Amino acid sequence: MNFAIICGLWLMAFACHVRLQPARYRFARLTPHGRRVAVMGRIAAPACALMLAIRPGGITGVLTWFGSLSIMGLLVALWLALRHRPAA
Amino acid sequence: MRETLRTRLGWLHAWAGFLAGLIATCIFMTGTLSVFDAEMTRWMQPENQVPANAPLTGTALDAAAALIHEQQVRGSSVFLTLPSPRSPTLDVLHYDGQKFVGTLFDPRSGVPITVRATMGGTFFFSFHYTLLAGTTGTRLVDILGIALLVTIVSGIVIHLRALVPDIVMLRLSTARLRGWLDAHLLVGVLFLPFTIMIIYTGTVVNANLILPATPLTHLFAPEKPEMPAAGPTVTTAAPPPLPALAPLLATARRSLHGREIGFILFSPDRLSLYASDASGPFLTRDHADFSLPDGHLLGTTTTPGPIAHTMQAMHGLHYARFAPLGLRWLYFLSGLCATGTIASGLVLFIMKRRRASGHRIGFRIGEGLTITTITGLPISILVFLWCNHLLPATMTGRDRLETSLFFGAWILCAGHAALHSTSTSMNTAWRPQLAMTALLGGGLPVLDVVVCPHAVRSLWAIHAGMDGLGVLAAIMALYARRQLQDDGT
Numbered sequence: 001m002n003f004a005i006i007c008g009l010w011l012m013a014f015a016c017h018v019r020l021q022p023a024r025y026r027f028a029r030l031t032p033h034g035r036r037v038a039v040m041g042r043i044a045a046p047a048c049a050l051m052l053a054i055r056p057g058g059i060t061g062v063l064t065w066f067g068s069l070s071i072m073g074l075l076v077a078l079w080l081a082l083r084h085r086p087a088a
Numbered sequence: 089m090r091e092t093l094r095t096r097l098g099w100l101h102a103w104a105g106f107l108a109g110l111i112a113t114c115i116f117m118t119g120t121l122s123v124f125d126a127e128m129t130r131w132m133q134p135e136n137q138v139p140a141n142a143p144l145t146g147t148a149l150d151a152a153a154a155l156i157h158e159q160q161v162r163g164s165s166v167f168l169t170l171p172s173p174r175s176p177t178l179d180v181l182h183y184d185g186q187k188f189v190g191t192l193f194d195p196r197s198g199v200p201i202t203v204r205a206t207m208g209g210t211f212f213f214s215f216h217y218t219l220l221a222g223t224t225g226t227r228l229v230d231i232l233g234i235a236l237l238v239t240i241v242s243g244i245v246i247h248l249r250a251l252v253p254d255i256v257m258l259r260l261s262t263a264r265l266r267g268w269l270d271a272h273l274l275v276g277v278l279f280l281p282f283t284i285m286i287i288y289t290g291t292v293v294n295a296n297l298i299l300p301a302t303p304l305t306h307l308f309a310p311e312k313p314e315m316p317a318a319g320p321t322v323t324t325a326a327p328p329p330l331p332a333l334a335p336l337l338a339t340a341r342r343s344l345h346g347r348e349i350g351f352i353l354f355s356p357d358r359l360s361l362y363a364s365d366a367s368g369p370f371l372t373r374d375h376a377d378f379s380l381p382d383g384h385l386l387g388t389t390t391t392p393g394p395i396a397h398t399m400q401a402m403h404g405l406h407y408a409r410f411a412p413l414g415l416r417w418l419y420f421l422s423g424l425c426a427t428g429t430i431a432s433g434l435v436l437f438i439m440k441r442r443r444a445s446g447h448r449i450g451f452r453i454g455e456g457l458t459i460t461t462i463t464g465l466p467i468s469i470l471v472f473l474w475c476n477h478l479l480p481a482t483m484t485g486r487d488r489l490e491t492s493l494f495f496g497a498w499i500l501c502a503g504h505a506a507l508h509s510t511s512t513s514m515n516t517a518w519r520p521q522l523a524m525t526a527l528l529g530g531g532l533p534v535l536d537v538v539v540c541p542h543a544v545r546s547l548w549a550i551h552a553g554m555d556g557l558g559v560l561a562a563i564m565a566l567y568a569r570r571q572l573q574d575d576g577t
Contacts, residue, residue: 003414014256021253059369060415066281067418070425073256073278081258
């Protein structure tokens with residue numbers, strides 16, 4: 001359960017990151033308010049994930065935090081790549 | 089940043105990465121498999137069907153103690169490994185010069201279990217850190233670790249400007265070279281923390297082999313002639329019988345602050361009970377000593393101090409023996425992706441130079457070695473697993489034959505890649521080897537179910553995991569083969 005929440009928080013962080021780079025990832029520009037929310041989400045979500053991860057144990061928590069970062073990043077990248085792939 | 093620095097670092101990244109990467113791919117691939125070395129051994133010894141968490145009884149400990157005493161009388165040096173969730177048998181082992189061998193006992197009844205001779209998962213573990221070449225191999229692995237760290241740092245500097253903004257960038261629709269570069273960067277950047285941690289800790293744990301901690305005064309002092317050892321060398325007296333081990337285990341657990349006991353070493357006048365490697369992220373050799381033959385506690389030995397703790401953390405992080413199953417899978421996936429980063433780097437190196445240097449013999453050798461590494465090694469690993477199930481269980485020297493067939497298959501793959509190095513397109517070498525990987529990987533579950541159906545039923549999780557990895561290898565090979573077909577080169 002804990003791991004699922006950590007993954008969810010990373011997903012949120014990557015989603016905010018992608019929306020903050022509209023040109024690179026081909027998304028519509030955010031409003032100034034939306035931009036502020038995305039910046040906050042990009043900082044707060046990983047911080048919350050780290051706090052949640054290290055609660056049961058420091059070293060295991062940090063390893064889990066980095067591991068979930070990598071896997072969720074990979075999933076987001078694959079989703080974005082398939083989204084922009086032209087139909088065959 | 090000045091462009092000249094980027095160019096120079098690009099050259100360093102490419103050449104250091106390619107030369108170190110050829111062997112590093114093998115080290116990473118076998119290291120990734122070593123995360124589940126105990127489980128692989130269980131898959132490769134289907135006769136051992138003891139369930140995880142089987143209770144350890146005094147009867148089993150007495151049976152093991154009787155065998156140990158018998159071996160001691162015969163002059164062999166043995167040790168006892170206690171059951172753990174990953175390896176639930178009670179093992180009386182000794183080192184035969186290559187691996188640990190011995191007798192496995194059922195922890196519930198103390199009945200010896202007859203299993204087939206195989207190196208099991210230990211083969212991949214040994215290959216990972218020694219390249220099966222002893223201390224020389226370990227030194228080479230350590231030097232390659234340093235080369236990889238240099239490659240990573242140069243790669244970070246080259247990619248620094250786009251490191252964070254492009255962290256989830258993957259363009260499958262663009263040119264093939266761009267797609268491969270994106271994949272290399274994506275996996276490389278996302279798994280950078282794991283990759284740096286695993287290479288750094290791996291280098292540090294064996295750093296004494298390349299940087300011995302010898303004070304300079306000792307290095308420059310004239311060597312003294314060696315004195316013959318004065319201590320007793322041969323004892324003719326029979327070793328004393330062992331005391332009951334169960335009460336000693338309970339005392340040792342209390343002395344080691346509740347940590348489980350991993351193994352017991354026996355010497356003529358004492359026995360030492362060591363804390364399990366799985367008891368925490370700090371991999372220690374803390375132990376409790378008991379005198380023989382009465383079994384009185386002599387004391388506990390721990391290694392305090394910040395330097396010792398740092399080294400224990402380095403060992404613990406690298407070996408991950410403390411990791412629960414979920415974290416172990418994270419290690420496995422991260423290892424797989426780190427292997428993918430290095431392998432994609434090798435492919436990129438070849439792709440970038442094909443147009444300008446494709447006709448050169450050096451390029452052909454480089455591509456042949458790349459194919460031998462990226463597709464040849466998985467084929468050899470799968471051949472190793474197939475041979476384990478197909479060779480008769482009671483055959484003499486079957487463990488050596490398994491290893492020989494592993495290398496035989498790898499040499500055949502190298503020969504196949506070399507034979508095709510004269511043709512204009514290397515797809516003729518890639519595609520048959522990818523098809524072979526798919527065939528062997530996809531056939532692994534079928535073989536497992538046909539050859540050892542009882543083990544599949546009783547230990548379904550281990551068999552599903554191993555067979556699933558075979559299927560995963562097959563899917564990846566088929567996908568890569570299809571991409572090559574679409575490429576049309």
